Amino acid sequence: MDDALSSLLDLQGHDICFLELSNQLKAVPIGVDALLAKMAKIKAVFSEAESLYQLKEVRRREIDLKIASQEELIVRYKTQQISVKKNEEYGALEHQITAVRQEMSGLEEEGIVLLMDLDEARAQLAEAAAQYKDKTAQLNEALGMLKSSESVLKAKVAAAEQVYQAALALLSSDMRERYEWVKKRVARPPFVVPLKDHRCQGCFLKLSQEVEGAVLTVGYAPCDQCGRLIYTAVI
Numbered sequence: 001m002d003d004a005l006s007s008l009l010d011l012q013g014h015d016i017c018f019l020e021l022s023n024q025l026k027a028v029p030i031g032v033d034a035l036l037a038k039m040a041k042i043k044a045v046f047s048e049a050e051s052l053y054q055l056k057e058v059r060r061r062e063i064d065l066k067i068a069s070q071e072e073l074i075v076r077y078k079t080q081q082i083s084v085k086k087n088e089e090y091g092a093l094e095h096q097i098t099a100v101r102q103e104m105s106g107l108e109e110e111g112i113v114l115l116m117d118l119d120e121a122r123a124q125l126a127e128a129a130a131q132y133k134d135k136t137a138q139l140n141e142a143l144g145m146l147k148s149s150e151s152v153l154k155a156k157v158a159a160a161e162q163v164y165q166a167a168l169a170l171l172s173s174d175m176r177e178r179y180e181w182v183k184k185r186v187a188r189p190p191f192v193v194p195l196k197d198h199r200c201q202g203c204f205l206k207l208s209q210e211v212e213g214a215v216l217t218v219g220y221a222p223c224d225q226c227g228r229l230i231y232t233a234v235i
């Protein structure tokens, strides 16, 4: 393998390293966003459980207050019954007492169901709160690690770019142009690939005899399918 090709392969190695690190760095904010979205989601689930529990508590207090006021009402009606003189008035008050008692009885039933419901909801809420705390702690830890990896990656990317630029400076202008031309055509590495089984090892298509002949004669030539530079180590 000639020196120019060897330098080109060195450059590609440094370039791949630089590109991989750059991609890892680009992925950091995406990872941060994903973690924040997860945190928001588990917070929403917990808040919903909390709101449902609070609504039940509010209803329970409402029932207690209503029952207490109905008890007072019954006492008042009974007091009035003592002072009324007419049977009709007494009967009307009795009728009202019965209606209030019926309403009270319905509320008491609802209250009993609600109390049992609240016991279960309280246990579920405690479990949800514990899970929320655990998951939030885990996600915060992951977030911290991801954020601290960002500064490490930035330094690595900067160092890898310097190495890449230094390798690029060592390249002949012909090889440099060839490499940059491939990079404009091919989105991802590898950009320089070996010849194997009459195929380009980038797109894996069979080469024309003309291209294969050029590779075997000169040592390298562009793939007529994908544009990657194909080389052979044979010559």
Ligand SMILES: [Zn+2]
Residues within 6 Å of the ligand: 200, 201, 202, 203, 204, 205, 223, 224, 225, 226, 227, 228
């Ligand atoms: Zn190809």
